[in-house]
Amino acid sequence: MDIYLFAIFLLACCAAGATGAVFTPGAWYRSLQKPWFTPPNWVFRVVWTSIYLLISFAGARLAVIEGNAYAMAFWAAQAALSTLWTPLFFGLRRIKGALLAMGPLWLSVLGCTWSAFSLDFLAGLAFVPYLIWVTVAAALNIEILRLNRHVAPLTSVGG
């Protein structure tokens, strides 16, 4: 594995991770009604860190394989959509808006997993935890929307 490629993919993950560091779940998130399967807050950090390392590893392996077009396109899409989700949900408290981003994010991760498996078994495996996790995250987003219909988003930040 090319360590420089790994580092560039990890840089993309750090951008996504940075949104989690600056838009944190505070009093507002605590006040929401949440479903029974909501993980405790510390789980998110551990899971996301593991996922970032795994998919950067997968990215570095896939990048050097011929025929990687869809794998690389989906990898880029999941990186941008994952960076978008957190500011929508925790920043603007747009539970529905975040769900609109979650749809294409879930499809992108499915696309990554599918195209990775068709090129390289290890890279495919490295995407499986991510696919499971975005499925949980999507279910969580849907349930939080259903249970908190009365909660209005912010019209602007810093209001």
Place this chain on the structure above:
Amino acid sequence: MDIYLFAIFLLACCAAGATGAVFTPGAWYRSLQKPWFTPPNWVFRVVWTSIYLLISFAGARLAVIEGNAYAMAFWAAQAALSTLWTPLFFGLRRIKGALLAMGPLWLSVLGCTWSAFSLDFLAGLAFVPYLIWVTVAAALNIEILRLNRHVAPLTSVGG
């Protein structure tokens, strides 16, 4: 050019573009001291839309070329970093934090342009306006930081 690949890269750009749609320059941005070369607000929309179309075109061309590893890694990195910048600047008003994201964003776009030119002249050309634009944006971010040292970021959104 594979239109589905183009669409997936454009989806990544839409995630970046969505941050500009929800974290908008309002009274706070108007109140900042800005350098002489600050473009009027409408220019950002036009320029970003053009850049998104051009780099999605470049992405779709590069994705099917053998030896595209660095081009694809840098493409993903710029997508995530560009999605991060807007919530930092307009969302949390972290002028310095946004500049910290701008550094690796600028390097990623330089990496895209460089590696694209080494694979495909048209794809390389398609990155040139982006490289010029992030250079202007970086200069703008630096000057706004220098001219507004007294402006504090939000400690949290919706405060």
